[in-house]
Amino acid sequence: MQRHLISAADLTRDDAVLILDTAEEMARVADRPIKKLPTLRGRTIVNLFFEDSTRTRISFEAAEKRLSADVINFSAKGSSVSKGESLKDTAQTLEAMGVDAVVIRHGASGAPYRLANSGWIDAAVVNAGDGTHQHPTQALLDAFTMRRRLIGPDAGIGQDLEGKRITIVGDVLHSRVARSNVDLLHTLGAEVTLVAPPTLMPVGIESWPCEVSYDLDSTLPKSDAVMMLRVQRERMNAAFFPTEREYSRRYGLDGDRMARMPEHAVVMHPGPMVRGMEITAEVADSDRCTVVEQVANGVSIRMAVLYLLLGGNEPAVTQTRTEEK
């Protein structure tokens, strides 16, 4: 493992499988009455959020607390950042307080990369979503969810997603989730198809390791998992599509379309969902939809990432079993 987690593209197949396997161990901790491990006791992690994202922040916070780390939450709103302080000064201020890792969410693509590579700070940097660039822990939790559902929690250990057919539908252009998933799923051997209206695909997408389709219906029967991305209603004001209803008719997932998927196939969504836009309530609430599971898996994945970046070589879980006795 490297010192930072900036992009899903930086992970090798073995790195990624190690994270998924470690997350599987972490998930078992969640089933215990006492959900806490001492692994990161005495280490300080700051959640540096320049963008509002309650879900992701809470997920990281839960993961950090389960690993016994000291957690500092920093929200840019109402802080010195809103008074014009730079990213560099904010990060250096926090590091001066003795921070071991920075989990950063930022509206600017590349901000975590800059933080990790500009010599501003020494702490480990975990990207919790940057602009329209990357959201690597989201991709990891999605892959983890797929592996559990399509292979199985135990049978999946040590396995990648070789040959699994994953369809990602929606606003690819503005989506860091799509970029991260394409990179990671490709590394794990899956076959990815992106589906969106041409206006919501970036120019240059032809270089990505995936297929591109404008037709959802023909893709569904060949999918083991279908991931729906959130589509913001405001996009229609910039002429990305004519109306919300037309988008929904052509690219939304409803009961009829779900019925065309193979029986074992699952529906995924990184949340927050826009019900009635990209997904109907019927689909969102069905057993095949993994949205709630993805949230739970997010905590396990973030525990695994922080443990592997900060925890050193000590085994994470076995060590605690002794302590529990």
Place this chain on the structure above:
Amino acid sequence: MSKILIRGAKVLGGEPQDVLIDGGTIAEVGAGLSAEGAEVVEAEGKVLLPGLVDLHTHLREPGREDSETVLTGTRAAASGGYTTVFAMANTFPVADTAGVVEQVWRLGKEHGYCDVQPIGAVTVGLEGRKLAELGAMHESAAGVTVFSDDGKCVHDAVIMRRALEYVKAFGGVVAQHAQEPRLTEGAEMNEGVVSAQLGLGGWPAVAEESIIARDVLLADHVGSRVHICHLSTAGSVEIVRWAKSRGIAVTAEVTPHHLLLTDELVRTYNPVFKVNPPLRTERDVMALREALADGTIDIVATDHAPHPHEDKDCEWAAAAMGMVGLETALSVVQETMVDTGLLDWAGVADRMSFKPAQIGQAKGHGRPVSAGEPANLTLVDTAYRGPVDPAGFASRSRNTPYEGRELPGRVTHTWLRGKATLVDGKLT
């Protein structure tokens, strides 16, 4: 003023000759000239060029003296071998009145490191809505002949047409920053393979090309000449080539950085590579070099754009656009054009001195190196090769994309009307 004998210099890269400067003028050019009463500059192996002329410099004064002043900018110019710079109008206040252009012009005159020829804004406040008093700026002491809203595009087709027509009355030229604004909302880098991966807002080539296409057609229609700033794409080259073949009066410039660097560098998210127009692809770079060699692109202009450290030591989205260029321009041109065999030194003199002086009507600049001409000269040690060290820059700003990069060529001497502004690489 005393006499100076430049001994054994390859004039425009040709056979070694002696050049005698007397006062502000070149007195004699020939072999074995007498050194009597003259200070001798040994120039064996070095190339002597006419003083360089930059049609596109941001001196930042008035308004952003934290990044550059007329003094520091002209010192940087002298250091890079320039004897004239055209100062862009996007200052604070904007150079859209006779008062502001005269102020900049006077500061240049007082400091004396190189001639400063202010460029006037085309529209009031660079807002693209109302013509600035172009005639008043022309008639001012600064004698403005080049007008540009650089940094912003004169995007309204009617305003552009009127500007092109209006300046004909006094032989002016409009220099267009070609950027269709709607197509570049939120643009942060070249739109293509790299931007798709990095998740940065795309600046498509078509946003430049569509404006150039429109403006050459407008220039043709109203019988005016138009100059295209910092042309950056292979498609723009094709359009200008077509326009010239039709006899349309268009001239174009390319920056040194667009001749050397590509958008692959943006993968570092280091804002020192953030510039407008953005770094393009390898294919564009090759097309630009070829176009500069065959004359489709007339000149090299630096688009020297100083920014304070804090405006680059940050995340990409927050960073300012632009690079300093005066002190590295000739080296980059040697690297990309001369050492590749695309252009000889006479060609460099043409693209970096004769032609830009012609386009901007810089009197006494861009003249041949021969007897009776003003002694505006640049001596270059072309055998030198070494890493770029921004700490040694005369510019107040350090935002160079070449830090640590090995480049050939070093300007050792610059003379402005016979007065040395740079001697042995040191400013006087």
